[in-house]
Amino acid sequence: MASTREADNDSDGETSENPERQAMDYMSRVLRTVTLQDKGSRPPRTLPMEAQDGIPHGSLDLKKSPVSGEDGVVTSLLLLLPLELILHVLSYLDARFILSVLPLVCRTLRDIVSEKVTWKVRVQKRVSSSFPVVEQENFDWPSACIELEEQLSHWSDNRKTEHFSLAEGHYASIDAVLLLQGGSLCVSGSRDRNVCLWDLRNLGNDQEKVIVKALGTEKNGTHKGWAWSLAACENRVCSGSWDSTMKIWDIGADGQLVQDIKGRAAILCLAYQPDILVAGSYDKRVSVFDPRASSPLIKSRKIHSSPVLSLAADERHIISGSEDRTLVVFDRRVNAVSQRIQLDNYLFCMSYEAHQLWAGDNQGLIHVYGNHGGTFQHLRCFDVGHTSQVTGIWHSAGALYTTSTDKTMKIHIPTDPPTTLGTQAHSSVVNGVSAAGRTVAAASCGQTVEIWRFLE
Structure with missing residues (x-):
């Protein structure tokens, strides 16, 4: 192990320059205040992303009720509504509450909460720009939505x-x-x-x-x-x-x-x-x-x-x-x-x-x-x-x-x-x-x- 470690290291020795002189040189060179005279003329560089066409699509149909009752018996009038209206109702509830409480109410609400489309729709109603900037296959939509909503809430109200x-x-x-x-x-x-x-x-x-x-x-x-x-x-x-x-x-x-x-x-x-x-x-x-x-x-x-x-x-x-x-x-x-x-x-x-x-x-x-x-x-x-x-x-x-x-x-x-x-x-x-x-x-x-x- 020792020989491997030594072989990895460059061998030009320790610097002999005065650390305080280095620090002052660093401050004057790296941390000097720079005004951006050319920012207005330089457009942001981007790579194309997939276009988002309004409300994202998921495995749930927004136009249909997610449940029509078990054995032909309707268990909740709320669940008779189209999913789009159910999501609108849920938008008035705190995201943490939705994630922690609603899955315990019934299987249908648990399925709604577990769907990625539920959180995508919720986020899209709150921000006008594309989100997230980099979407991973395992992106945690519920956690991201909670953070985003709390960020909006806390910084929009000084109280x-x-x-x-x-x-x-x-x-x-x-x-x-x-x-x-x-x-x-x-x-x-x-x-x-x-x-x-x-x-x-x-x-x-x-x-x-x-x-x-x-x-x-x-x-x-x-x-x-x-x-x-x-x-x-x-x-x-x-x-x-x-x-x-x-x-x-x-x-x-x-x-x-x-x-x-x-x-x-x-x-x-x-x-x-x-x-x-x-x-x-x-x-x-x-x-x-x-x-x-x-x-x-x-x-x-x-x-x-x-x-x-x-x-x-x-x-x-x-x-x-x-x-x-x-x-x-x-x-x-x-x-x-x-x-x-x-x-x-x-x-x-x-x-x-x-x-x-x-x-x-x-x-x-x-x-x-x-x-x-x-x-x-x-x-x-x-x-x-x-x-x-x-x-x-x-x-x-x-x-x-x-x-x-x-x-x-x-x-x-x-x-x-x-x-x-x-x-x-x-x-x-x-x-x-x-x-x-x-x-x-x-x-x-x-x-x-x-x-x-x-x-x-």
Whole structure:
């Protein structure tokens, strides 16, 4: 095993350049504010999708009653109605209620709820654009519909959303934020070199009891350089820093340090899977570690010609975006690069879920890639209204959040094109976003963690 690991690693040694000088050079080059003078003249690039012809077709006939009684006896007057009218009646009920309660009422309602067409019709009545952007064969329509409806409800009525600005944890710009345990905990990384753990369970009840603690035992900070990137797997959180280290914390043990891994250069992005930890670094490398091993480094390859800015991973692929304007897909099964896609701009952030890769670039645009049988294909390019680079993106089946150096966070429905529900303006640059459960968190250059919580 040792010889295999050594053979995988490039051997040009550790970088000797001053990390602080690297960080300042990075800030002036990558994170400078860019105005989009040419956005208006550049049409979004798209690939053709199948046309949708109004109400989608399924195995149920919308014009016929789904039941006429068993043994010739009608059991419910409601079920005598055509399915189209039954769906209209159901549209006044909460989607979660429909999914959890109606299947228990009778077999007919259970069949209606289990039909994909039921949820397609429901979604189509609520959004005017195509949804979803990338439809998979096993797309979870009920869950997507629930998320979409809650997104529409919470952000269209300010009375359903609480906003908190947490300013007690850091004294410098916050560059990374990550929600854990369904939104009850939050982790933030800052240029003050600290990684802070926030307990949000009392948020909204007694804000003075929102406990915050800096991770680690060092007096001068969690790291010796800017705490720049965060990733989590179950109860383990990894923080990456400009001091070239990665530290793994056990959140289940009140943030106790589990492992300290030394890298070759500044750690700019991370991806955490159950079996591996992946790091993208300033020295153009993508490195793979096994945190469970005594010698954690598995391989480290210089697959880019500029710093690695964004990462995503699953059980088969590692996807990396770099300042060299390439997107590289590494196939873990064959231990080799399977795709190298040249881009017009570089990707600064990624969100990867259910074979969809959503990414924000340095020109304020959002790109969507679909994973089809292991091959990633560029499907869409959207202008969602940001006027400079997208610093953070979070995507799920029914929700989309983006942050930018234009000092805004935008809330969208992930339709084609995205339906923007609102913009949260801020006094400082917004550096990243995370969502979990009923909570959304954003990292601010103004030394605050911004929290939005949906009321039940």
